[in-house]
Amino acid sequence: MVSRPRALALSRAAALAAIFVLGWAGRLGLPVLDLAAVRFHYQVHSIRVAEMFAVASALLFIRAGPPALLRPRGLLGAFAASAFLLAGLAAASSLWAFYPGLALLQGAHLAIWVAFAIVVAVVRVPPHRMAATFVLGLLVHVVVGLAQAVTQGNIGLWWLGEPDWSCAGAWHTVVAPSVAHWWSSPGRRCSSLCSSHFRAPDCWVPSLP
Amino acid sequence: MTVSAIWMSRTGVGRPIAGLGSGLALCAAIMIALFVWATRDHLPTRGELTDLLLRPDGAAERVGLIRGALRLLADHPLAGVGARNFSGATPAITPDRAVLDSVHNVPILIGTELGLTGLALVGVVVAVLVAVGRRRWKARSPNLWQGPVAGGLVALTLISLLDHYPWSVPQGGLLGAWLVGWWLTDDSSDVQQPQLSTQPAPPGPSATHSA
Structure with a gap:
């Protein structure tokens, strides 16, 4: 039983919102770490829109008051324990990591993902509603991609994380915005798009003995 | 599919x-x-x-990254080099102290960053998911949504063997979390499912809730 049905309903709505914006690259930077000297960090120092909704969903679920989240049993309990331990290990690895901030942030991201998985498992959003929401979110990507292909450029959705295609070739415009955004990072967006995503242009070609 | x-x-x-x-x-x-x-x-x-x-270089570069990752894992077998520190640790093994992108294989990446301890925890998670699937497979569960979710999890697993986004990018991680949560949803025997209370909640600060 939950004592706050409205919070439970809002938790489900937040979970659906997270699923809708799952692939979007929109994010909020966290001014806790200067990663100017770090390469291949994939914007770990930011929180995505979907993660914000996931956090809101988890907090609202706790607010709703069902005991399942605090006392998961059986296989779900084993999953929760091992997954949260993994997040804790990731955060604890800051003690021996070369970049401690990266380890802490990865632990925080992992904790959000695990919490979202548990909320989805126990909050029971109707499956057809989750699937429809996810497909609708993908359709937005399709519309954006087609619009980029037609206009051969940006369509001005910067706040959703649409990347700058001005330096990219024509075929880049049909790539999903968020996918391409994964490959970029502030300050070298264009160079990373125009080179292999495995390494920076001046990087070493792996040929270890 | x-x-x-x-x-x-x-x-x-x-x-x-x-x-x-x-x-x-x-x-x-x-x-x-x-x-x-x-x-x-x-x-x-x-x-x-x-x-x-x-x-073809895509495959060759992946193999090169895997070799580098295995060397880092051998150097730091128990606890790894630290979460998201793969690239930061690669100058120690590259000839000209170059920085490499994350190895394009999630299990190896986790092993490199969190060592065998992290891999063991991931193994428990995978075992849980397999156990749930095995139980449902035997029971011939009539829930039709389990098919697409199983397919999605297998697809994400295959992608994880060829790229690192499910570990390094929130979109990938949340996608995996959503599928895992959905996969665990129907274990009603394991979870006390939330039900709406017939009584309205009292106003004021949060109270202690009974099971």
Whole structure:
């Protein structure tokens, strides 16, 4: 039983919102770490829109008051324990990591993902509603991609994380915005798009003995 | 889609849907092949699309990264080099102290960053998911949504063997979390499902809730 049905309903709505914006690259930077000297960090120092909704969903679920989240049993309990331990290990690895901030942030991201998985498992959003929401979110990507292909450029959705295609070739415009955004990072967006995503242009070609 | 079709074909209701899914999967494979063939002359010689589909170097570079990752794992077997510190640790093993991108294999990446301890924890998670699937497979669960979710999890697992986004990018991690949560949803025996209370909540600060 939950004592706050409205919070439970809002938790489900937040979970659906997270699923809708799952692939979007929109994010909020966290001014806790200067990663100017770090390469291949994939914007770990930011929180995505979907993660914000996931956090809101988890907090609202706790607010709703069902005991399942605090006392998961059986296989779900084993999953929760091992997954949260993994997040804790990731955060604890800051003690021996070369970049401690990266380890802490990865632990925080992992904790959000695990919490979202548990909320989805126990909050029971109707499956057809989750699937429809996810497909609708993908359709937005399709519309954006087609619009980029037609206009051969940006369509001005910067706040959703649409990347700058001005330096990219024509075929880049049909790539999903968020996918391409994964490959970029502030300050070298264009160079990373125009080179292999495995390494920076001046990087070493792996040929270890 | 193939995994989904196999899963759904075990139930009578799911067989027609499985047949439709198999047909769609075949059509999709043919369409992708036709797309690559038809556009082969228009693709740039060095670009992300061709890197992924056509460039043999993509495989060679992945193998090189895996070798580097295994060397780091051998140097730090118990606890790894630290979460998200793969690239930061690579100068120690590269000839000119170059920084490499994350190894494109999630299990090896986790092993490198969190050591065998992290891999053991991931093993427990995977064992839980497999145990749930095994139980449902034996029970021939009539829930048709389990087919697509099983297919999604298998697809994400395969992607994880060839890239690192499910670990390094929130979109990938949340996608995995959503599928895992959905996969665990129907274990009603393990979870006390939330039900709406018939009594309105009292106003004021949060109170202690009984089980």
